[in-house]
Amino acid sequence: MGRIKTTLVKRSAENFLDKHPDLFKTSFKENKVKLAGVGEIKSKKLRNKIAGYLTRLTKQQEKA
Incomplete structure (x- = not known):
């Protein structure tokens, strides 16, 4: 079981x-830099x- 994210984060x-939509990928490190x-x-x-x-979210979208 994981931690529940707050509404602000979601x-x-x-x-x-x-x-x-095209900026973020499945890599946490890349997303962290791009988000900054x-x-x-x-x-x-x-x-x-x-x-x-x-x-x-991006991993879930790729899976679907």
Whole structure:
């Protein structure tokens, strides 16, 4: 069982994915760097959580 993501993380990740669908890939490290360039997220911890959730969403989309 994993940890539950907050609404802020989910909503932010879905907004970034809607605005930039081709930018994010299945690599956490790449998503973390790209997210730092696209979004203005001041907290490193929050940026990493959003990047991780983006990675999960992109993997789910590829699987479907």
